[in-house]
Amino acid sequence: MNKETILQRLNIRQQCKKYPLPIWQCPQFIFVVMGVVIIISTLFTYSISFKYIDDPLLIALIVLLISWILLIMAYVVTHGVEKLADAARLKMEFLTIMTHQLRAPFANLKWIIDLLVSGKIGTISNDQKEYLDILAENSKRLEELINKIITASKIEAGQFPLDKKPFSLKELVQRVVTSARAYAEASNVKITLNIQENLPKAFGDQARIREVIENFLDNAIKYSKGKGEVEISVFKKDKSLYLEVKDSGVGIPKEDQKYIFQKFFRAKSAFKHQTQGSGLGLFIAKSIILAHKGKIGFKSQEGKGSTFWFTIPIAEQQQ
Amino acid sequence: MKKILFIEDESVLQKTFEKALRAEGYDIISALDGETGLKLAQTQKPDLILLDLILPRLNGFEVLKKLKEDPQTKEIPVIILTNLERMSDIDKALELGATTYLVKVNYSLEEVIKKIKKTLGDSEE
Numbered sequence: 001m002n003k004e005t006i007l008q009r010l011n012i013r014q015q016c017k018k019y020p021l022p023i024w025q026c027p028q029f030i031f032v033v034m035g036v037v038i039i040i041s042t043l044f045t046y047s048i049s050f051k052y053i054d055d056p057l058l059i060a061l062i063v064l065l066i067s068w069i070l071l072i073m074a075y076v077v078t079h080g081v082e083k084l085a086d087a088a089r090l091k092m093e094f095l096t097i098m099t100h101q102l103r104a105p106f107a108n109l110k111w112i113i114d115l116l117v118s119g120k121i122g123t124i125s126n127d128q129k130e131y132l133d134i135l136a137e138n139s140k141r142l143e144e145l146i147n148k149i150i151t152a153s154k155i156e157a158g159q160f161p162l163d164k165k166p167f168s169l170k171e172l173v174q175r176v177v178t179s180a181r182a183y184a185e186a187s188n189v190k191i192t193l194n195i196q197e198n199l200p201k202a203f204g205d206q207a208r209i210r211e212v213i214e215n216f217l218d219n220a221i222k223y224s225k226g227k228g229e230v231e232i233s234v235f236k237k238d239k240s241l242y243l244e245v246k247d248s249g250v251g252i253p254k255e256d257q258k259y260i261f262q263k264f265f266r267a268k269s270a271f272k273h274q275t276q277g278s279g280l281g282l283f284i285a286k287s288i289i290l291a292h293k294g295k296i297g298f299k300s301q302e303g304k305g306s307t308f309w310f311t312i313p314i315a316e317q318q319q
Numbered sequence: 320m321k322k323i324l325f326i327e328d329e330s331v332l333q334k335t336f337e338k339a340l341r342a343e344g345y346d347i348i349s350a351l352d353g354e355t356g357l358k359l360a361q362t363q364k365p366d367l368i369l370l371d372l373i374l375p376r377l378n379g380f381e382v383l384k385k386l387k388e389d390p391q392t393k394e395i396p397v398i399i400l401t402n403l404e405r406m407s408d409i410d411k412a413l414e415l416g417a418t419t420y421l422v423k424v425n426y427s428l429e430e431v432i433k434k435i436k437k438t439l440g441d442s443e444e
Contacts, residue, residue, distance in 0.1 A: 099404070100402045100403055103423070104402050111431075118429070120342040121342070143424065
């Protein structure tokens with residue numbers, strides 16, 4: 001072992017960076033803490049023994065015994081923590097590799113389709129373009145499903161970092177509604193917005209909150225079979241911002257309601273009305289809101305409709 | 320004619336980019352692994368390098384590090400083209416000297432070509 005390796009091993013911060021855990025769960029940090037505990041305990045045992053015992057040999061034996069017991073405990077604790085930390089690191093590496101391996105074919109598919117449609121390697125007929133568009137659309141659907149599975153896996157592995165900043169929830173909702181208008185119109189669903197004037201800024205990861213709103217709105221439109229109305233309301237409630245999406249759709253059967261936020265769960269109404277879905281959207285939505293220290297919930301009546309809501313912190317209170 | 324070196328272990332992607340970039344008037348040379356890519360960069364002196372990160376024999380980070388350490392290749396702009404999207408990977412690549420970091424699934428072929436043209440100073444914008 002050369003000097004550089006020894007210095008590297010002594011750099012606790014550097015060593016702990018390889019684990020996806022806070023420093024107090026890092027085995028090297030635990031080792032240092034246990035070392036300090038052993039030294040302090042040994043000195044303490046010596047000073048107490050010295051006060052009450054005259055025989056120096058007996059003092060030495062007591063100190064040795066206490067140190068020995070503490071060393072064994074330190075070894076067991078550090079070894080256990082190291083195994084947990086290694087498992088967390090391997091899980092993170094596995095997720096990284098799987099993310100890469102699952103996404104790689106989609107980039108290839110997307111670019112090959114782009115190249116064919118561009119006409120740079122020969123003109124294509126309208127029929128061929130139509131089938132390529134279908135291929136592109138289905139590839140995108142599969143990609144979105146894979147992304148949801150990867151996100152759900154990351155949430156469960158505790159690898160779900162958020163980029164929290166102040167942002168305008170009003171503008172975000174307006175953008176989401178604009179991009180959903182075509183889908184809503186095609187589904188014969190009218191969307192109305194009720195947003196409080198002078199709404200304070202929200203504090204959170206805008207991209208992730210967008211995912212939650214899109215999920216609520218997508219479900220509201222999907223389950224409003226035939227002519228329907230979806231109402232989105234946003235207002236300040238106590239120290240948070242409250243958002244709800246209310247629909248007049250098929251509703252959720254009472255016996256399914258307690259499972260609605262579970263991974264891969266799809267209510268009987270989903271199968272009855274033959275709607276597409278992975279069963280991951282609400283699980284991910286709940287994880288996102290809880291990670292923002294917000295609340296999420298719903299109320300629903302079969303045949304009458306559902307209201308899904310969440311709260312997130314206001315920006316001023318976070319800074 | 321400007322020369323682009325594409326270091327990517329997926330031969331399907333290599334073929335796609337060869338056709339797309341030749342149609343734009345670029346000469347393209349390819350390598351299926353990091354070691355071969357590094358040797359080609361040193362011998363062929365391309366105008367730009369497109370570099371994947373997960374590569375056999377020598378990974379993209381190591382290739383990038385060696386490119387930037389070599390006085391003969393350190394000025395060649397490098398665009399990372401990968402499916403790795405962790406902030407730590409992005410920061411690492413940019414710290415090692417990559418010009419741009421693109422996550423494959425987030426860009427269309429047209430958008431990648433625009434980035435290439437912009438880096439080479441051939442952009443019409």
